[in-house]
Amino acid sequence: MAADVRNESLQTNDETLTKLMTENIGEAIDFISDFAGLNYGKAQTQTPEHSIDRQIELPSSSSYELVKKVSEAFTKKGGQIFLDARVEHILQDGNGKVTGVVAEGRKRKLAVRANAIILSSGGYGANLEMRGKESQGLDYYGPQTSTGDAYKFLAPLDLQTKNIGWYKVYPHGVEVEPGIAKLTTYASKKATDMGAIYVNREGTRIVDESDVYATLRNAVLKQTDKVAFLVMDKRTWEEFYNLLVLHDFTEEEIQQYFANDGQKTPVFVHGNLKEVAQKAGIDAQTLQETLNNYEKYVTQGKDEEFGRDPQFLHSYESDELYVVEQRDRFATTLGGFVAGSNLKLLAKDGEEIPNVWGAGEVVGGANGHDSMPSMMNTWSISSGFVAANNVLLGLK
Numbered sequence: 001m002a003a004d005v006r007n008e009s010l011q012t013n014d015e016t017l018t019k020l021m022t023e024n025i026g027e028a029i030d031f032i033s034d035f036a037g038l039n040y041g042k043a044q045t046q047t048p049e050h051s052i053d054r055q056i057e058l059p060s061s062s063s064y065e066l067v068k069k070v071s072e073a074f075t076k077k078g079g080q081i082f083l084d085a086r087v088e089h090i091l092q093d094g095n096g097k098v099t100g101v102v103a104e105g106r107k108r109k110l111a112v113r114a115n116a117i118i119l120s121s122g123g124y125g126a127n128l129e130m131r132g133k134e135s136q137g138l139d140y141y142g143p144q145t146s147t148g149d150a151y152k153f154l155a156p157l158d159l160q161t162k163n164i165g166w167y168k169v170y171p172h173g174v175e176v177e178p179g180i181a182k183l184t185t186y187a188s189k190k191a192t193d194m195g196a197i198y199v200n201r202e203g204t205r206i207v208d209e210s211d212v213y214a215t216l217r218n219a220v221l222k223q224t225d226k227v228a229f230l231v232m233d234k235r236t237w238e239e240f241y242n243l244l245v246l247h248d249f250t251e252e253e254i255q256q257y258f259a260n261d262g263q264k265t266p267v268f269v270h271g272n273l274k275e276v277a278q279k280a281g282i283d284a285q286t287l288q289e290t291l292n293n294y295e296k297y298v299t300q301g302k303d304e305e306f307g308r309d310p311q312f313l314h315s316y317e318s319d320e321l322y323v324v325e326q327r328d329r330f331a332t333t334l335g336g337f338v339a340g341s342n343l344k345l346l347a348k349d350g351e352e353i354p355n356v357w358g359a360g361e362v363v364g365g366a367n368g369h370d371s372m373p374s375m376m377n378t379w380s381i382s383s384g385f386v387a388a389n390n391v392l393l394g395l396k
């Protein structure tokens with residue numbers, strides 16, 4: 001697994017944290033499964049970035065199940081969860097040692113004293129001020145809770161950070177509000193499996209549409225306005241539509257997108273070739289040539305431009321076309337605070353903060369510049385497990 005992480009991130013990972021992650025994830029999953037009664041099984045989708053089939057998922061394929069069961073088990077064991085409690089400050093004694101946190105909610109202010117603290121406050125993707133150059137032109141689809149608050153409330157500790165400005169970028173997004181994306185992965189993958197192609201504003205194909213997501217993502221980033229368009233015939237659109245509705249889109253919102261006629265994002269248009277090109281702002285003549293060439297590749301069973309696997313070359317079966325924009329998107333930030341092998345956070349002077357550990361997305365480095373699918377959760381679960389064990393050892 002460590003070798004796969006290294007390959008995917010082009011050796012930009014922090015080897016110490018990668019080792020910690022890959023050597024502890026097995027035990028961590030066993031622990032959390034027993035603790036909260038989770039029944040992980042083999043994931044339906046095994047992505048090609050992993051050299052062996054190792055991805056797992058819960059029967060519901062849902063993080064809601066994880067959060068619900070783990071929080072219930074935690075409370076049952078005597079743990080206390082404070083909701084409506086946003087940490088605003090840390091408490092320190094005269095020597096600067098952290099002694100707790102102060103949280104504020106809509107109805108109360110709360111001080112929690114602690115001998116040990118594990119910081120697991122997630123990423124900072126929702127914090128526009130913290131976003132760097134790499135995220136410009138990309139839409140965010142993560143939780144609004146990725147506020148980056150910790151970078152403010154831990155300022156008195158003068159902590160080291162690394163790779164702030166690195167993001168896990170995926171293809172397959174549509175911009176549903178300015179700067180905000182929804183993902184269309186299931187639908188887009190199906191459409192390309194059925195032969196649909198990606199074109200740019202100039203009307204030319206941009207990539208082997210059936211290649212791995214990272215290749216698709218990188219190709220979209222290079223296009224005018226960082227946008228590509230998925231061109232589908234009616235039969236493909238119907239499958240695409242069903243999968244959108246199954247995964248987080250309503251029929252009403254899709255109708256509204258079409259009613260906007262390409263004047264507003266997300267671009268969803270249909271009609272004959274000239275109509276879709278005009279509405280979506282694609283060069284019609286080049287698009288026609290692109291489709292003619294593609295038809296030739298289908299007939300001869302050989303994609304002369306990108307060498308796409310012939311099993312994914314399919315003719316367009318109708319003149320009626322459906323065109324949907326495709327933008328890159330991100331939810332996850334890959335940079336964060338710096339931690340050593342025991343997961344204690346490090347100050348800028350290189351000293352460990354004696355009783356503050358980090359876990360999850362708030363600690364940068366384990367996956368480097370590009371995490372494989374599943375690896376962000378792998379990092380969160382394994383680092384949480386290790387940090388908690390280290391706290392217990394320290395308190396004994």
Ligand SMILES: Cc1cc2nc3c(=O)[nH]c(=O)nc-3n(C[C@H](O)[C@H](O)[C@H](O)COP(=O)(O)OP(=O)(O)OC[C@H]3O[C@@H](n4cnc5c(N)ncnc54)[C@H](O)[C@@H]3O)c2cc1C
Pocket residue numbers: 085086087088120121122123141142143145146147148149150331332359360361362373374375376377378380
């Ligand atoms: C839509 C989506 C799909 C994803 N899919 C995958 C996937 O398939 N596989 C994968 O590996 N990863 C996936 N990820 C990434 C992965 O879910 C995250 O990296 C991971 O959940 C991070 O866990 P965490 O515990 O570090 O942070 P989070 O889960 O973000 O938890 C941080 C918590 O800290 C709280 N918090 C923040 N600031 C404060 C404060 N000041 N006071 C109190 N609380 C605070 C937040 O409210 C939040 O509850 C996905 C992410 C998204 C958004």
